[in-house]
Amino acid sequence: MGSDDRVSFTLNDRPVQAACPPERILLDLLREELRLTGTKRGCDLGTCGCCTVLIDGRPTLSCLTLARLVEARSVTTIEGVSPAQGLSAVQRAFVELGATQCGFCTPGFVMTATALLREHPHPSRSEIEQAISGNLCRCTGYLAIVRAIESAAGSAP
Amino acid sequence: MHLDPFELHRPTSVEETVGLARSLAGRFDYLAGGTDLLPNYKMHLNLRPHLVALEAVPELTGHSLERLGAMSRLADLERDPALAAAWPALADALREVATPLVRASGTVGGNLLVETRCFFFNQSYFWRASLGFCLKADGDRCHVVPQKTTCYATFSGDLAPALLVGDAEVEIAGPTGRRRIPLTGLYDAGGDGIRRLTLQPGELLVAVHLPPRARGRRGRYLKLRVRPAYDFPELGVAVAGRWDGDGRVQELRLAVGGAEPHPRTFDDLTAPLEGQRLNDARRAALGEEVARRVRPVHNTFLVPEYRKKMVAVFVRRALAQAEEGRAA
Numbered sequence: 001m002g003s004d005d006r007v008s009f010t011l012n013d014r015p016v017q018a019a020c021p022p023e024r025i026l027l028d029l030l031r032e033e034l035r036l037t038g039t040k041r042g043c044d045l046g047t048c049g050c051c052t053v054l055i056d057g058r059p060t061l062s063c064l065t066l067a068r069l070v071e072a073r074s075v076t077t078i079e080g081v082s083p084a085q086g087l088s089a090v091q092r093a094f095v096e097l098g099a100t101q102c103g104f105c106t107p108g109f110v111m112t113a114t115a116l117l118r119e120h121p122h123p124s125r126s127e128i129e130q131a132i133s134g135n136l137c138r139c140t141g142y143l144a145i146v147r148a149i150e151s152a153a154g155s156a157p
Numbered sequence: 158m159h160l161d162p163f164e165l166h167r168p169t170s171v172e173e174t175v176g177l178a179r180s181l182a183g184r185f186d187y188l189a190g191g192t193d194l195l196p197n198y199k200m201h202l203n204l205r206p207h208l209v210a211l212e213a214v215p216e217l218t219g220h221s222l223e224r225l226g227a228m229s230r231l232a233d234l235e236r237d238p239a240l241a242a243a244w245p246a247l248a249d250a251l252r253e254v255a256t257p258l259v260r261a262s263g264t265v266g267g268n269l270l271v272e273t274r275c276f277f278f279n280q281s282y283f284w285r286a287s288l289g290f291c292l293k294a295d296g297d298r299c300h301v302v303p304q305k306t307t308c309y310a311t312f313s314g315d316l317a318p319a320l321l322v323g324d325a326e327v328e329i330a331g332p333t334g335r336r337r338i339p340l341t342g343l344y345d346a347g348g349d350g351i352r353r354l355t356l357q358p359g360e361l362l363v364a365v366h367l368p369p370r371a372r373g374r375r376g377r378y379l380k381l382r383v384r385p386a387y388d389f390p391e392l393g394v395a396v397a398g399r400w401d402g403d404g405r406v407q408e409l410r411l412a413v414g415g416a417e418p419h420p421r422t423f424d425d426l427t428a429p430l431e432g433q434r435l436n437d438a439r440r441a442a443l444g445e446e447v448a449r450r451v452r453p454v455h456n457t458f459l460v461p462e463y464r465k466k467m468v469a470v471f472v473r474r475a476l477a478q479a480e481e482g483r484a485a
Contacts, residue, residue: 022165022208025195044158045196047387049258058232061258064195066188068165069210112258133386134256 009070011036012080020067027051029067030077038078038107042136049135052108053077059115078107081114090114090152099148101139108135113149122153158199166209171216171330171363174209178359179332181207187361188212189228189267192259197272201282202294217266217363222372225365227266235260244367245482246376246395250319253380256387266362269317269327269343273310273350273418274389275456277301293351301456309454310350310418317344317420318395319378322410324371331360340365344419353418374399374408377479379471381415383458390415391459394471396479398427404434404480411443411472416453416464423447440476444469 007020011034018033027044030036030053042050044063051063054076081088087095090113100106109132116123116131123131128149137145166185168174178185185207188194198204211217217228222243225234234240234251241248254260254268277285277300278293290296292308301309317340325340338355343362345355356362376397382388393416398409409427414420426446430439448468453461 021162023160023162025160028159044199046192046255046259049256052258058261059258060261061192064191064262066165066191066195066208066210069167069212131257134258 007068007071009072010074012076013074018067022066022068024067025063026053026065026067026070026075027062030062030075036077036079040104040107042105042108047136048105048108049112049132050105050108052111052135054111054115057115057118059112076111078110081110088114090117090149093148093152094145097144097148097151099141099144101137101141105135105137105139109137109145113152116149117153123149125150160195160198161201161204163205164207166207167213168209168211169213169215171214171361174211174214174361175330175332175359177209178361181209182358185209189264190230190259190262192255192263193267193271197279200280202272202278211266211361220265223367223369225265225367227264227269227362227364229265231260231263231265231268232257234265243372244319244323244376245374246319246322246378246397246479247316249376249378250315250380250393250395253378253390253393254315255389259387265316265365268314269320269340269365270354270356270362271312271314273308273353274313275301275308275310275350276458277456278310301454308350308418309456311453311457312344312353312414312417312419313389314414314420315378315380315390315393318393318412318414319376320365320367321412321420321422322376322395322397323374324368324410326366326368328363328366329356329360330363331357335363337366341422344421346419346421348418350418371397374410375479375482377475377482379475379478381459381464381467381471389457391457392416392453392464392467392471393420394468394475396472396475398479400480405432406430406435411447411476413447413451413468413472416451416468423450435476435480437473440473441469443476444472447472 008017030039040050042048046061046064052059053062186205188208188210218226220229277291292299298305328337374397378395380390381392393414395412399407411423411427451468453464455461
């Protein structure tokens with residue numbers, strides 16, 4: 001573990017160090033200490049998936065992760081998925097196919113979809129539906145979201 | 158929601174963990190995947206001043222066809238086709254736990270030891286304070302079955318029934334060394350929703366052992382819940398067995414979870430079926446007898462009368478589907 005009440009890890013490919021008491025949740029560290037507010041607080045209990053980030057490439061609920069336990073690991077948030085120029089294939093597909101309504105759940109869906117396509121570059125529709133079953137869209141725009149992920153799978157590098 | 162302060166420990170061996178557990182006696186919780194403990198902490202349910210995180214203990218991680226480390230992540234097990242072929246009821250159960258995001262963090266040990274649940278327990282502090290606290294947290298009475306001694310909270314893990322029908326054993330480390338017991342012995346059949354495990358203070362679940370004699374049984378786990386994603390079981394029925402070329406039962410196991418404070422098996426009902434062919438009437442009769450014994454109470458979303466009826470239906474279906482299933 002890092003020195004007392006601090007945590008060091010890689011955040012969106014850059015090393016960061018932050019003050020962090022043991023009870024601090026990763027979601028709070030990201031939003032309140034590091035000011036990366038793209039990761040959303042939905043239910044705060046692991047039900048909705050709005051707070052999804054990648055930890056060592058794995059989609060993970062940041063609201064149920066103690067920040068101190070990402071010591072020496074690599075965290076990717078929605079702020080870290082775009083290439084140097086423009087948007088990632090998943091982001092572009094969400095924009096082009098209108099896969100957002102209010103947009104609050106979108107960062108979580110993009111993170112889950114990004115991890116899915118890394119593991120399965122060409123998922124079936126049912127694999128996509130399974131993969132996003134832990135992300136809730138209260139506007140219920142699921143059809144467009146599934147289509148966007150299918151489209152991103154077709155165009156992903 | 159912010160968590161109240163606690164001290165965080167991160168041991169790197171089983172021995173160190175057990176030592177910590179002894180020195181912190183009664184003032185700590187183990188932190189495995191955190192997917193149930195941390196929501197409970199956010200709702201101020203039975204907070205402890207110390208958390209012992211288990212993710213840095215190498216002996217607890219990793220899995221094979223014979224052994225599941227207690228800190229094996231459910232998502233990793235789910236992605237192992239050899240494990241799914243050898244243990245089909247377990248494969249069903251793994252897919253049915255919560256959501257892929259919860260399974261990415263959730264662990265085998267956490268699922269087996271998951272806190273029992275109740276409509277009157279899994280609520281915010283404000284909600285519980287408004288109604289009056291209950292036996293399981295901060296209070297002295299039960300709102301489900303009004304009295305002051307017994308807690309009726311429901312065991313809500315999906316893996317336990319599926320592992321019980323695989324005759325699984327658990328390896329436990331404690332202050333006096335290691336012991337290995339059948340998984341059935343982990344759950345305190347004489348206890349209640351609070352006194353629900355036979356683990357002694359400071360003991361640590363190290364691994365689940367899957368005996369080769371049960372490998373390759375056909376199996377099925379069926380789960381009743383309101384939403385097909387996320388929800389804890391309102392009922393879980395697991396079946397595993399072998400059938401000979403004539404369709405006669407060679408061995409048969411059945412387990413039920415999600416309905417009472419602990420999961421349980423029904424060997425006295427399934428053993429007499431060995432040597433027989435199962436037909437609709439026999440499956441229905443077994444389902445009715447299991448349903449007669451299982452006694453859900455009104456502490457989850459679905460009413461107990463419905464859950465009890467579904468016990469018979471799920472037993473029937475699970476038996477038929479397991480027998481049809483491809484043997485590994």
